[in-house]
Amino acid sequence: MTPGNNGASTPEDDDPFGYLYADGQANGAQPPSGGYGYPNSVSRVRAVGERQYGQPQYGGQSTVPQQQQPYGQPQGAYGQPNPHYAAPESLPGGAPVRQQPAPAGGGGGRGGGPNTKGLLIGAVAVVAAVVVGIAVAMSQGDTGDESKGGDQPTASASASPSPTPSESSTSEATEVELPTIDAKALRLGGTANIASDVPGAQSEGGVYVGNLNQVGNSVTWTVNGIPEEGAYTLFSRFSTVGEDQEMTLTVNGKPFGSKINYGNFTHTSDGDFSKGWTQTYTWPTLAKGTNTITVSCEQGDKCNVLLDQFWLKKGQVKG
Known part of the structure; x- marks a missing residue:
């Protein structure tokens, strides 16, 4: 094989700064616009912030136009969307968006939390039902005792007071x-x-x-x-x-x-x-x-x- 210039078709011959030299310019090297400077370069160099996460690449170029952020300008406040980031599901062919099911019964407060007001009303209703049931049972029990006759002792009858010492016992x-x-x-x-x-x-x-x-x-x-x-x-x-x-x-x-x-x-x-x-x-x-x-x-x-x-x-x- 005769030594010679085989062009810039092999990776090892790629020079990112080839456009700065006369032989590089003679071989068609251009300032960076998507490669190292040679046509059909293997590596694809991007300017900082130019590539967006999750976007498909076709032929080394992004299908979504990029907006270059001028140097020195703020990248957005904390908690705000970054203009250089796009969620995969927002792009064509990205991940499908999964719908979260709404909580049963509806949210009772902020953020879809449990309906505490509804729970409180339910608890009060249960307690009221229990109290009413006890009252009914007691009234029925009192009626049953009365039907048995007046000889039955009642729970409300107070114990007779103990006899006080008589004068004679004190004297003794x-x-x-x-x-x-x-x-x-x-x-x-x-x-x-x-x-x-x-x-x-x-x-x-x-x-x-x-x-x-x-x-x-x-x-x-x-x-x-x-x-x-x-x-x-x-x-x-x-x-x-x-x-x-x-x-x-x-x-x-x-x-x-x-x-x-x-x-x-x-x-x-x-x-x-x-x-x-x-x-x-x-x-x-x-x-x-x-x-x-x-x-x-x-x-x-x-x-x-x-x-x-x-x-x-x-x-x-x-x-």
Whole structure:
């Protein structure tokens, strides 16, 4: 093969700047207008921004006329369509446009979102229906209960209030707090003495105070822990036979009112003191704190009694 000029038909001989040289111009090189400068060049050079995405090319030329953007002018604001870009589906033979189905029931707000107003109305309607159903069921249930008769208890019946403590129970509660005393704990005066020959006494050991039927004989009880000043009831357990007896009561050194009545309440007449055990009471006024109570045989008294126990209750009571 003889070396020579084979023209610009081979790619390796393409020179993009061939039009600048004399031999290139002699071979027909032209300034760039779609190639490297030689006719029928293999590579197709485009000016920046000249080719549009997705457009088919025929013979190296775009079928859509291009608009050159002058250098230095803005390419469009952010978010605005770029004049150098065209979506494939907007071009002839481009990708088909897919229609998005509209949401069922229509959009209730911007952007085709869910119809919240409609949902809220539906929820309110459901709640109202439930409330109406409950009301109807309750009214039917009330009618059914009435048909069964008036003996059926109703749910609205209120429980009866618990009974309030009676005055007697309050007194009993107070009684527990007040002191009691047996015969052997009493302070004796005169010739009074402790004995246990007669059965029936309730003091510990069955003891009692006897020999009280002489003037000057007595028993004294020092009472501690009286909660407040006021009227109290002093109970005495005793035994007597025959006629009624009475003795003098002294509270804190002062004779108190009438004498204590030691009557023959058992109506014992045969002289057996074991059959005459009973109790009596009187209503002295006591001070708060400590009090001294004395039962004595004084002039004019009848003192043929046996004394067993003493106890107190608050207020003027009889039992």
